[in-house]
Amino acid sequence: MVTVQRIGPILRPDPARVMVRPFGPFGETRATRILARILTLADDQVALLLDRVMAGFSGRHHDLGRAFLNRYEDLGRFLFLDEPLSESRRMLVGSYFTQEYSVESAALFNPSMVWHPDQTGVPDGARRFILSLRSIGEGHLSSITFRSGIIDAACRVELDPVSPFVRAPQVLADPFYEKPLFERKLREVGHCDGFAKEVLAGLGDQFTMTELKASVNTQKQARRGRRDPEPELERHAILTLAESNYEVTFDADSTLSERIIFPHSPTEVNGIEDARWVEMRDEEEGSRYIATYTAYDGRVTFPQLVTTADFLHFKISTLNGPQVQDKGMALFPRRIREHFAMLSRQDGENIQLMFSDALNFWYTREQIIKPRFPWEFIQLGNCGSPIETEAGWLVLSHGVGPMRQYTLGAFLLDLEDPSRVIGRLRQPLLAPDASEREGYVPNVLYSCGSQLHGGNLIMPYAMSDCASGFATVDLGELLAALKAEG
Numbered sequence: 001m002v003t004v005q006r007i008g009p010i011l012r013p014d015p016a017r018v019m020v021r022p023f024g025p026f027g028e029t030r031a032t033r034i035l036a037r038i039l040t041l042a043d044d045q046v047a048l049l050l051d052r053v054m055a056g057f058s059g060r061h062h063d064l065g066r067a068f069l070n071r072y073e074d075l076g077r078f079l080f081l082d083e084p085l086s087e088s089r090r091m092l093v094g095s096y097f098t099q100e101y102s103v104e105s106a107a108l109f110n111p112s113m114v115w116h117p118d119q120t121g122v123p124d125g126a127r128r129f130i131l132s133l134r135s136i137g138e139g140h141l142s143s144i145t146f147r148s149g150i151i152d153a154a155c156r157v158e159l160d161p162v163s164p165f166v167r168a169p170q171v172l173a174d175p176f177y178e179k180p181l182f183e184r185k186l187r188e189v190g191h192c193d194g195f196a197k198e199v200l201a202g203l204g205d206q207f208t209m210t211e212l213k214a215s216v217n218t219q220k221q222a223r224r225g226r227r228d229p230e231p232e233l234e235r236h237a238i239l240t241l242a243e244s245n246y247e248v249t250f251d252a253d254s255t256l257s258e259r260i261i262f263p264h265s266p267t268e269v270n271g272i273e274d275a276r277w278v279e280m281r282d283e284e285e286g287s288r289y290i291a292t293y294t295a296y297d298g299r300v301t302f303p304q305l306v307t308t309a310d311f312l313h314f315k316i317s318t319l320n321g322p323q324v325q326d327k328g329m330a331l332f333p334r335r336i337r338e339h340f341a342m343l344s345r346q347d348g349e350n351i352q353l354m355f356s357d358a359l360n361f362w363y364t365r366e367q368i369i370k371p372r373f374p375w376e377f378i379q380l381g382n383c384g385s386p387i388e389t390e391a392g393w394l395v396l397s398h399g400v401g402p403m404r405q406y407t408l409g410a411f412l413l414d415l416e417d418p419s420r421v422i423g424r425l426r427q428p429l430l431a432p433d434a435s436e437r438e439g440y441v442p443n444v445l446y447s448c449g450s451q452l453h454g455g456n457l458i459m460p461y462a463m464s465d466c467a468s469g470f471a472t473v474d475l476g477e478l479l480a481a482l483k484a485e486g
Contacts, residue, residue: 001427002425002429002473002477002478002481003473003474003477004429004430004459004471004472004473005471005472005473006469006470006471007155007156007157007469007470007471007472008157008469008470009157009159009469009470010463010467010468010469011108011111011131011133011147011159011467011468011469012108012466012467013104013105013106013107013108013135013136013466013467014104014108014162015102015104015105016102016164017102017103017104017162017164017166018060018061018100018101018102018103018166019061019100019101019103019166019167019168019260019262020061020064020067020071020098020099020100020101020168021098021099021100021101021168022071022074022097022098022099023096023097023098023099024097026097028077028078031075031078031097032078034096034097035075035078035079035093038089038092038093038096039089041089041092043086043088043089046086046088046089046092047088049092050088050091050092050095053092053095057100060100060164060165061165062165062167062254062258065091067094067098068090068091068092068093068094068095068098069087069090069091069094070094071094071095071097071098072090072091072093072094072097074097075093075094075097101137101138102137102138103135103137103143103145103166103260103262104135104136104137104145105136105137105138106136106137106138106140106440107134107135107136107439107440107465107466107467108133108134108135108136108145108466108467108468109133109134109136109440109446109462109463109465109466109467109468110133110134110273110274110446110447110448110462110465110468111131111132111133111447111448111449111460111461111462111468112131112132112133112275112276112277112291112384112447112448112449112460113129113130113131113132113277113449113450113451113458113460114129114130114132114277114278114279114289114449114451115127115128115129115130115279115451116128116129116130116148117289117309117310117311122150123150123152123153124153125152125153125454126150126151126152126153127150127151127453128148128149128150129148129149129150129151129451130146130147130148130256130277130311131146131147131148131149131460132144132145132146132275132277132291132448132449133145133146133147133468134272134273134274134275134448135260136271136440140270140271141263141270141271142263142271142272142273142296143260143261143262143263143271143272144260144261144272144275144291144293144306145166145257145259145260145261146256146257146259146260146311147159147160147162147256147257148160148256148257151453151458153454155453155454155456155458155472157458157470160256160257161257162257163255163257163258165258166258166260167250167251167254167258167259167260168260168262169248169249169250169259169260169261169262169314170248170249170250171246171247171248171264172246172247172248172249174208174209174210175208175209175245175246175247176206176207176208177206177207177208177209177212177242177245178205178206179200179203179204179205179206179207180205181360182200182241182242182245183200184320184361185241185245185318185320185360186200186237186238186241188320188321188361189237189241189320191233191234191237191238193234194231194234195219195223195231195234195235196234196237196238198219198222199212199215199216199219199234199238200215202215202218202219203215209242212238212239212242213239216235216238216239219231220235240266240267241318243265243266244265244266244267244268244295244302244304244316244318245316245317245318246264246265246315246316247313247314247315247316248261248264248313248314248316249312249313249314250312250313252312256311259311259312261306261314263295264316265295265316266297267295267296267297267302267304267318268295268296268297269297269298270296270297270298271295271296272293272294272295272296273293273294273295273296273301273327274293274294274327274328274448275291275292275293275306275448276291276292276293276328276329276330276331276382276384276385276448276449277289277290277291277385277448277449278290278291278330278331278332278333278384278385278449279333280331280333280334281333281334282334282335288307288308288309289307289308289309289311290305290306290307290331290359291305291306291307292304292305292319292329292330292331292342293305293306294327294328301326301327302318302319303319303324303325303326303327303329304316304317304318304319305317305318305319305359305360317360318360319360319361319362320360320361320362321356321361321362321363322362322363323344323346323352323354323362323363323364323365324362325344325346326344326345326346326347326348327345327381328343328344328345328381328382329342329343329344330342330343330344330382330384330385330386330449331385332385332386332393332418333385333386333387333388334388336355336416336418337355337416338357339355339356339357340355340356340357340358340359341353341354341355341418342354342356342362343382343385343386343395344362344365345379345380345381345382346365348379349370349371349378349379349380350367350369350370350371350380351367351368351369351370351380351381351382351397352365352366352367352368353365353366353367353368353418353419354366366419368413368418368419368421369397369411369421369424371399372424373399373426373427374401374402375399375401375405375407375409375427375428375431376397376399376400376401376407376409377399377400377401378399378400378401378404379399379400380397380398380399380400381397381398382395382396382397382398383395383396383397383398383408383446383447383448383449383450383461384396384447384448384449384450385449386413386418387450387451387452387457388415389452389475389479391412391423391479391482391483392412392413392414392415392422392423393412393413393414393415393418394410394412394457394478394479394482395410395411395412395413396408396409396410396429396447396450396459397409397410397411398445398446398447399428403443404443404444405431405432405443405444406432406443406444406445406446407428407429407430407431407432407445408428408429408430408431408445408446408447408459408461409424409425409428409429410424410425410429410478410482411423411424411425411482412424412479412482412483422482422483423479423482423483423485424482424485425481425482425485426485429473429478430445430459430461430471431445432444432445432463432464435463436463436464436469437463437464438464438466439463439464439465439466439467440464440465440466441464441465441466442464443464444462444463444464444465445461445462445463446461446462446465447459447460447461447462452475455474455475455476456472456473456474456475457472457473457474457475457478458470458472459471459472459473
């Protein structure tokens with residue numbers, strides 16, 4: 001039995017962490033009626049009402065006035081005015097169409113740890129880390145939030161103070177697309193004939209969202225009068241693909257804990273789930289942080305990628321290919337035999353291994369592990385990206401057993417041929433104890449990414465889909481157990 005130490009601290013959801021979100025949607029008629037009521041207010045009433053709103057809410061948000069003005073601009077299509085409104089009245093209008101959203105009101109769980117890109121000023125033997133977490137708010141809507149901290153030479157975790165503010169990023173208004181990559185993605189989803197080809201023919205090797213929409217409208221107008229449903233299907237596919245590949249950026253003065261990646265694209269409208277981060281070391285493209293995550297539109301799950309170099313600017317992109325299915329994909333931190341590699345579970349039960357020459361396209365898979373022990377008879381899955389050790393690729397896993405109890409396990413893959421399983425624990429590495437089994441989903445332990453530090457494995461893990469904690473394992477002891485039971 002491998003010794004595991006729970007070390008804390010525990011991260012719990014804080015319903016006081018709120019962000020501003022649009023309030024609505026309202027139909028055009030109702031929105032116009034609301035605006036008309038606000039416009040009837042006298043100037044002194046506007047000033048009084050706005051003062052009350054700012055007094056009650058400005059301490060809970062960063063630059064709330066700017067948020068109200070931005071929201072007002074979103075409503076321009078409902079306003080038919082000859083004279084511009086005062087700034088106070090515009091802010092008040094914006095406040096009526098804005099609401100607070102508690103991003104952690106239900107849960108803060110499924111953590112993934114990577115080392116911070118900035119290690120300046122860190123004491124000897126310590127390392128600064130970034131922790132990504134899945135937060136759930138009203139309506140069971142999931143988003144990606146962040147924490148940071150330092151783990152010292154004795155494996156004690158100290159979290160950085162958490163900001164009272166939450167900031168959504170700015171979405172790049174008119175992103176660029178590479179035509180060959182966009183065309184290849186369209187072909188993968190079966191929409192690169194006829195109408196789509198004509199749309200792409202009107203674009204350069206690089207094009208913007210504005211140019212894409214203009215080309216779509218041009219071809220739509222050219223086909224006016226034809227009774228052909230295919231162009232409408234392809235138009236929807238083209239624009240959905242474009243909207244699902246986007247970029248966001250945060251203000252440079254924001255702290256890491258203020259940043260939240262909130263659902264934005266059509267594939268994400270019901271949430272962003274379980275980001276598995278890895279620091280990708282690649283000779284061709286340099287070092288960068290990449291996460292696989294699950295986008296959910298309310299009916300179908302879509303595996304996707306998010307990439308960043310600094311945790312300020314993030315690029316979100318779709319994954320394509322016949323093997324991009326189900327959940328729980330985890331990238332290896334480097335190429336193996338000149339190919340990208342990834343663990344997956346397309347069948348909902350077994351762990352597969354995938355290779356590809358392109359990060360966004362996956363065509364083949366090979367099953368390498370299936371449920372074998374009683375605590376994993378229902379299903380297996382990875383708990384984050386493989387970790388490179390001298391003995392092999394260390395992979396934390398989760399297994400589901402009786403009463404849908406999730407426990408953590410581990411297995412070891414050959415460094416040069418990760419299809420070879422060279423070690424596997426016969427017993428769970430970590431199971432829910434009495435203090436961890438109650439929560440939003442009881443009896444579940446889960447993780448999305450661990451790290452090695454000072455001869456120890458540092459495991460952030462979630463407790464019953466509610467809160468998150470930390471545990472450590474001596475790496476030497478774990479590897480010895482894996483090889484002994486291989």
